[in-house]
Amino acid sequence: MQPANWMTTLALLLACAGGWLVGQATADDGEDEEMSMSLGEVVELIEPFGESCEPQPQREHIVEMIKNEPAAKYETKCFRHCMLEQFELMPEGQLKFSEDKTLDMMNMMFPNKDKESAGIIKACNDEVTSTDKCEVAHDISMCMLRAMRSKGYKIPDIKE
Numbered sequence: 668m669q670p671a672n673w674m675t676t677l678a679l680l681l682a683c684a685g686g687w688l689v690g691q692a693t694a695d696d697g698e699d700e701e702m703s704m705s706l707g708e709v710v711e712l713i714e715p716f717g718e719s720c721e722p723q724p725q726r727e728h729i730v731e732m733i734k735n736e737p738a739a740k741y742e743t744k745c746f747r748h749c750m751l752e753q754f755e756l757m758p759e760g761q762l763k764f765s766e767d768k769t770l771d772m773m774n775m776m777f778p779n780k781d782k783e784s785a786g787i788i789k790a791c792n793d794e795v796t797s798t799d800k801c802e803v804a805h806d807i808s809m810c811m812l813r814a815m816r817s818k819g820y821k822i823p824d825i826k827e
Contacts, residue, residue: 709733720749737809748804762803763792787814
């Protein structure tokens with residue numbers, strides 16, 4: 668994967684479930700290769716996506732999203748929603764993730780798990796009952812992260 672594509676994919680992944688995979692990439696020879704980024708580098712990558720969000724996120728909200736804080740502040744949850752909406756992963760006016768677009772994004776990083784990924788997206792979409800778009804974005808993301816971890820997806824931690 669080219670670096671620009673990797674960064675775009677990383678931004679999408681961070682929107683879906685915080686730091687799903689800061690650092691996973693595929694080397695040219697097809698083998699897994701760890702690329703690691705510091706928390707500060709990831710924050711710098713994500714910050715521009717917040718410029719058009721309301722409320723506009725502060726650094727602490729971006730950090731909280733990246734770290735997958737389950738009890739995140741409301742502003743953090745709204746920033747996650749804003750990113751999801753920007754990338755049409757949670758279309759405007761919807762209270763669910765777009766299954767097709769989310770699956771396409773997940774398949775870029777986890778190409779051999781398409782059936783599992785589709786099941787995770789559907790189950791998490793179906794599980795959430797809130798009617799607040801920010802809460803829904805956060806709840807589905809946290810559900811997906813828990814499910815991915817339980818199914819053995821390789822999700823590196825972020826170094827401070």
